[in-house]
Amino acid sequence: MSFELPKLPYALDALEPVISKTTMEFHYGKHHQAYVNNLNNLIKGTEFENADLETIVKKSEGGIFNNGAQVWNHTFYFMSFKPNGGGEPKGALAEAINTSFGSFDKFKEEFSAAAATLFGSGWAWLVKKEDGSLAIVKESNAGNPLRNGLTPILTCDVWEHAYYLDKQNLRPKYIEEFFSILDWDVVSARY
Amino acid sequence: MAFELPKLEYAYDALEPHIDARTMEIHYTKHHAAYTNNLNGAIEGTALASQSIEEILGSISKHSVAIRNNGGGFYNHNLFWTVMSPNGGGQPSGELAEAINKAFGSFDAFKEAFNKAAATRFGSGWAWLVKQDDGSLVVTSTANQDNPLMDIADVKGTPILGLDVWEHAYYLHYQNRRPDYIGAFWNVVNWDEVTRRFKV
Numbered sequence: 001m002s003f004e005l006p007k008l009p010y011a012l013d014a015l016e017p018v019i020s021k022t023t024m025e026f027h028y029g030k031h032h033q034a035y036v037n038n039l040n041n042l043i044k045g046t047e048f049e050n051a052d053l054e055t056i057v058k059k060s061e062g063g064i065f066n067n068g069a070q071v072w073n074h075t076f077y078f079m080s081f082k083p084n085g086g087g088e089p090k091g092a093l094a095e096a097i098n099t100s101f102g103s104f105d106k107f108k109e110e111f112s113a114a115a116a117t118l119f120g121s122g123w124a125w126l127v128k129k130e131d132g133s134l135a136i137v138k139e140s141n142a143g144n145p146l147r148n149g150l151t152p153i154l155t156c157d158v159w160e161h162a163y164y165l166d167k168q169n170l171r172p173k174y175i176e177e178f179f180s181i182l183d184w185d186v187v188s189a190r191y
Numbered sequence: 192m193a194f195e196l197p198k199l200e201y202a203y204d205a206l207e208p209h210i211d212a213r214t215m216e217i218h219y220t221k222h223h224a225a226y227t228n229n230l231n232g233a234i235e236g237t238a239l240a241s242q243s244i245e246e247i248l249g250s251i252s253k254h255s256v257a258i259r260n261n262g263g264g265f266y267n268h269n270l271f272w273t274v275m276s277p278n279g280g281g282q283p284s285g286e287l288a289e290a291i292n293k294a295f296g297s298f299d300a301f302k303e304a305f306n307k308a309a310a311t312r313f314g315s316g317w318a319w320l321v322k323q324d325d326g327s328l329v330v331t332s333t334a335n336q337d338n339p340l341m342d343i344a345d346v347k348g349t350p351i352l353g354l355d356v357w358e359h360a361y362y363l364h365y366q367n368r369r370p371d372y373i374g375a376f377w378n379v380v381n382w383d384e385v386t387r388r389f390k391v
Contacts, residue, residue: 030367066313119260120335121314121358141314160315160358161367169221169359 003053005036006075014083018177023165028078031161035070042067057144069142073123077157082183089184093153093191100134107134108179114138115156115175126154128191153190154182193231194244196224197269205277209375211364219272222359226264226336233257244269248340263336267317270353274388276381283382287389294328301330302377308332309354309373320352322389332356351388352380 008028013021039056042064043049048056056068088094088104101107107126114136115124122140127150129135134153137145145152156178163174199219204212233255234240239247244266251259282298283291295301301320309318312332321329321339323346331339331346339348354376361372 026366034367119256120316160362164358164362165366168217168363169225 002040003036003071005033006079008078010081010083015081015181018166018181019081019163020166023163026165027157027161028074032071032074032078035067035074039064039067039071054146057146066142069144072146073142073144073155073157076152077123077155080154080183080187081181082186083181085182085184086180087184089188091188093184093188096128096132096134096191107136110136111154111156112172112175115158115178116172118158121159124156124158125150125152127152151190154187193235193240194227194265196227197272199272201277206275206379209378210275210361214361214363217363218355218359219268223264223268226261226268229257230261230265233261245340248338249342251341252343259341260336263338263341266340267336267338267353267355270350271355273384274352274381275376275379276384277379279379279381280377281382283386285386287382287386290322290326290328290389295330301328304330305352305354306370306373309356310370312356315357318354318356319346319350320385321346321348322351323348349388349391352385 012024015024046064048060048064053068053072056064057072060068089097097104097107101110111124111126118124118138120140122138122143125137125139125145127135127137127145129150137150139145156175158171163171167174203215206215239254239258244262247254247258247262248266251262282288291298291301295304305318305320308330309332312318314334316332316334317338318332319330319339321331323329329346329348333339333344337344339346339350354373356369361369365372
């Protein structure tokens, strides 16, 4: 099976000024595309040649895992955004956030701290555990919580390529503004 | 005694076009300075405050993650700035050239091994040329701010050349083209300093 770069539901400049068109051109057009191309090349002739992406994320190692998980992670990340997003979730996810963290603000604080303190390249995640409760986890490099039996609900890419052209070393500013482009309808549907 | 951000021996724009002035300024005044300050904060009031950075890194398995990350970041950048020079490039001569030939077969074969280590380090980290205890040379890479002085390193020894492949080292100028940055690095390598470190 050959994987393809997914189409984005918004224009490359739609998330400005939080994420610039230039960053999107590189992040989606180059990095995400390269992970897709690398994955397609690496799985040829392996047991993962006809596997779906989730299986690859859960079962593979090495280069296939790195590229497969980065395809999955970036698709999940880019699909969480919309222009003029932000606000707060409603319904079941809002209730679960209150139950697990006390309040939306507390959740935001914990998620932001996880994203800010992840050392090196990686991802901060909001995940659903088997009992329906929520937790925040950090994963280095291509790490993905599916491998630990957790269901990803939201992620923030803190590889420097996600924000360096726009914010340079100011990762906390990127994380703060990240919340203003979230599409909580999409995120809530994952819960 | 607190560690200090070392003075840069050249101007921010001195390594252009290989490393741009804006990258140098942010890399040195923001990233390196932050590692230095955070290291000082992490060791303040502890017995480590009287140790050298090499001593601290050599027993890093006994210390906190904050000391590992910031101590590594402090040392690695100290080394990185000195192994580059506006008058760099070319090839080493003398003892270092001989040791490179012995370990890798030729200078080109060494460059190839180093380039590969730098290009294939997934995520953030460093590529290194390391002098091992027996005096022989080896190429390796480490994740994040780890380095070969650390007692947790897979390949241990004294780093004599290092290349930062965190995206902050090249993203403003090269974006996703890490191999172009690695290729340009050879034009600014300060072989006099690398040789000095080899002979210590």
